[in-house]
Amino acid sequence: MSGAGVLNAAALASIEADLAATDELLEKGYPGDDGRRQPIHTAYVPADRFTPELPAAWGAAALAKAGGVSGLATLAEKLGLSQPGELAELVAAKLEREPIEDLRLDFEDGYGDPGDDIEDAAVIKAAQLVTQAVADGTAPPFIGIRFKCFEAPTRARGLRTLDLFVSTLARAGELPAGLVLTLPKVTTIAQVKAMVFVCEQLEAAHGLPAGRLRFEVQMETPQLILAADGTVPSAALIHAGKGRVSSLHYGTYDYSASLGIAAAYQSMEHPAADYAKNVMQVAIAGTGVHMSDGSTNILPLGDAEQVEAAWALHARLVRRHLERGIYQGWDLHENQLATRYLATYAFYREGFAAAALRLRNYVHRIESAIMDEPATAKALANFIRRGLICGALTAEEITSQAEISLTTLEAIALARATQTEDSNA
Structure with a gap:
């Protein structure tokens, strides 16, 4: 019996031709991890409250609230974390060296609508302060803005804010290496395509390299999980973004509210939240796009009992999303930095x-x-x-x-x- 196979060169060529489109899809649509750093969190502040000193101030305040290194060790013990003394030393050093990894200056829900003249001035000032912070070495590794969404009532304002911010940065010199732009409340792929067009226009106007501007998509509406035609836009939008979509971010409260979930039960760990994030996680797999969990609005404020309860909740939620393969989340207050780093460092150690x-x-x-x-x-x-x-x-x-x-x-x-x-x- 001959040991030769039956598939000849013609058969192989036919298969190669049939799978050419698949090969191209895998190469371009699913390139894998490109090695770029993913921050473990995004800290969120109203844009008009930003100063170059803010990251250091947050770190110092977080360390003081926890009670210094010894207080961090005590907190780690109360949270049931192993190696509390070692964790405390590492976290204290982090809060002094790099207290915020990613900072988002918010011109959307956290900022409001003070009128065009006031917002224009605030945007220009914010861009100038970001430029100053980068030059002084006080800026976090990643920094940027969240502008108003592309829905009809806020579209023009959101576009103007984005334009002014990027244009002010570009005129000052090279854009920050860790510049991040966040497109919120996305409902359709068309809005992502519009953002791609805007990025192309800004790059052309300021002589930026093609593809320099990338953006995050904040998933806050059910239409990104299941569209009117039964498709899953959160997967399709990544590929429609032409390589510019850097991350998908889950928006805890807008998404929960859109499903009619009562305020008392809106949470990062609600079953509806898990379903949405599971879909997002499958959508980004192999694409090189990052993913972030949302936030908790239960803040470590008030009396000692309230603070400790909020810290315990936050630490548990951070650990929860890490165990589920989501390596980033949002923080809304400086007092959350202690448990962000304690829980994260404990996970890895x-x-x-x-x-x-x-x-x-x-x-x-x-x-x-x-x-x-x-x-x-x-x-x-x-x-x-x-x-x-x-x-x-x-x-x-x-x-x-x-x-x-x-x-x-x-x-x-x-x-x-x-x-x-x-x-x-």
């Missing part, structure tokens, strides 16, 4: 030893009771890499316990190599 051991065994081909495949190794590396970027883990811990270089960690996390330098050591 508690899971680090097991992840490092499994990754070490995978890279060095050490036999163990768990046989991890490349996809799982990628997830392990991504977990460790995220912990490193936010400050929960140190480079020394990673290279020591996982016995790999940071270059290899990056290669596995981003699927940039099938063989690593460490596996050949």
Whole structure:
């Protein structure tokens, strides 16, 4: 019996032709993680309250509210987090070094409608202050604005705010590397396409490189989960965005209200919220687009009992979305920074030893009771890499316990190599 196969060159060519469109879709529509940093949170402030000193002021206030390093350790203990002293030291250092990772100056719900003249002046001032903060080194790694949505009543105002902000930044020099633009209350793909057009016009007007302006889509309406024709716009809009959609953000309260959920039950953990976020999570898979959970409006304010209850809720919600593979959320108040970082750092530190051991065994081909495949190794590396970027883990811990270089960690996390330098050591 001959060992030759039956598929000849003509058959292969026919299959190649049939799958050419699939190949193009996978290459362009699902390029995977591009390696850019994802902030662990977005802090939200009314635009007219921003100053270059605000991030440092938030960090100092958060640390003081928690009671310094010892207070952070006590809070970590009350939250049931392991290694409270170690966590407290790391979080205190974070609050001093980089208290806010992503800051959104809000010209939408948190700002209101003071009239065109007042908003125009506020937008120009905000852009000038952002430019100053970037030049002074006081700006967070990511910073930008949320302007009013593209629904008919607010469309012209939202476009004018966006235009003034970007134009003022561009005239001052190079745009901030971490510039973020947030398009809220999106209901249709047409609104995303309109935003793409606006970005193209602004780039052309200011001599910016094509594709320089990207934007977040804030998912606050049920029409993005299920459209009138039965399709799922939250998936389609990513591809309609022509590579400009950087992230999808869940809007807790607008979305909940649009479904008729009573105010007392509007929450990031409501079953309706989980359903929406599950759809969003599937929509972004493989696209390189990030995703963020929403916020809680139960703030750590009031008497000691109220503050501790709010901290406990916030920490639990942060841990909840991290466990579900959503690595970012929104914070509305400086007092939420303590639990944002405590809960996030605990998540990475508690899971680090097991992840490092499994990754070490995978890279060095050490036999163990768990046989991890490349996809799982990628997830392990991504977990460790995220912990490193936010400050929960140190480079020394990673290279020591996982016995790999940071270059290899990056290669596995981003699927940039099938063989690593460490596996050949």
